[in-house]
Amino acid sequence: MKCVPYVYDWIWQDNFEKEKYYHKYLIEKELEDDPIGRKISNIGGYQTKDNLNHREEYKKLVEIIEQQSIQIHQELELIPEVKFTIINMWGNINWSGHHNSLHQHTNPPSEDRISSSSVISGIYYLQLPESSGKTGFMKHKVNYSNLSMEPSMVKIPEIFLKNYNNKLLKSNYEYEAQEGDLLMFFSDVLHYVSPSNIENNRRITISFNLGLELNK
Numbered sequence: 473m474k475c476v477p478y479v480y481d482w483i484w485q486d487n488f489e490k491e492k493y494y495h496k497y498l499i500e501k502e503l504e505d506d507p508i509g510r511k512i513s514n515i516g517g518y519q520t521k522d523n524l525n526h527r528e529e530y531k532k533l534v535e536i537i538e539q540q541s542i543q544i545h546q547e548l549e550l551i552p553e554v555k556f557t558i559i560n561m562w563g564n565i566n567w568s569g570h571h572n573s574l575h576q577h578t579n580p581p582s583e584d585r586i587s588s589s590s591v592i593s594g595i596y597y598l599q600l601p602e603s604s605g606k607t608g609f610m611k612h613k614v615n616y617s618n619l620s621m622e623p624s625m626v627k628i629p630e631i632f633l634k635n636y637n638n639k640l641l642k643s644n645y646e647y648e649a650q651e652g653d654l655l656m657f658f659s660d661v662l663h664y665v666s667p668s669n670i671e672n673n674r675r676i677t678i679s680f681n682l683g684l685e686l687n688k
């Protein structure tokens with residue numbers, strides 16, 4: 473019998489190695505030009521303003537992301553009259569000890585957000601020194617419209633398991649990202665970034681949300 477994995481939801485991945493150098497430079501420049509940025513899920517670290525998708529320097533990245541989203545559009549069997557477009561995009565820099573708490577992007581708490589109807593979210597990994605934080609995805613989604621009900625879950629007692637590395641004990645999946653990776657996932661998937669242990673170095677990524685709009 474073949475095991476068909478589905479519990480991690482869908483995560484789309486591709487790699488854009490060549491483009492990472494230019495975008496890494498851009499995010500480092502954001503830090504110089506606007507050292508305060510904004511604070512959302514980051515514990516320590518730095519996040520840029522979330523309007524990078526409207527800036528000329530990021531036009532190429534916007535094109536790459538929207539080009540990739542065509543495949544997702546097809547796989548989700550959406551009607552041709554709609555397309556994915558970027559709602560917001562921002563850069564992240566984490567130094568040693570910094571991390572991002574568990575969150576989801578269905579309602580990004582941004583002051584200048586254009587829309588809250590994010591469907592797909594993503595991460596572009598620009599610089600990942602050894603021992604930098606990993607992106608963890610939770611297996612189970614929380615349905616906030618039904619908070620009064622506890623989710624019903626299968627629980628096998630730990631003493632029935634051969635060892636404590638058993639996948640059943642893990643409620644999350646930590647993605648082993650490579651520099652240049654572009655990940656996309658449903659915006660309601662709960663995720664986090666674990667603390668970095670990178671003395672004198674920095675972990676740099678760009679995050680974004682995609683919404684659906686009618687073709688013009």
Ligand SMILES: [Fe+2]
Pocket residue numbers: 575577663679
């Ligand atoms: Fe996130």
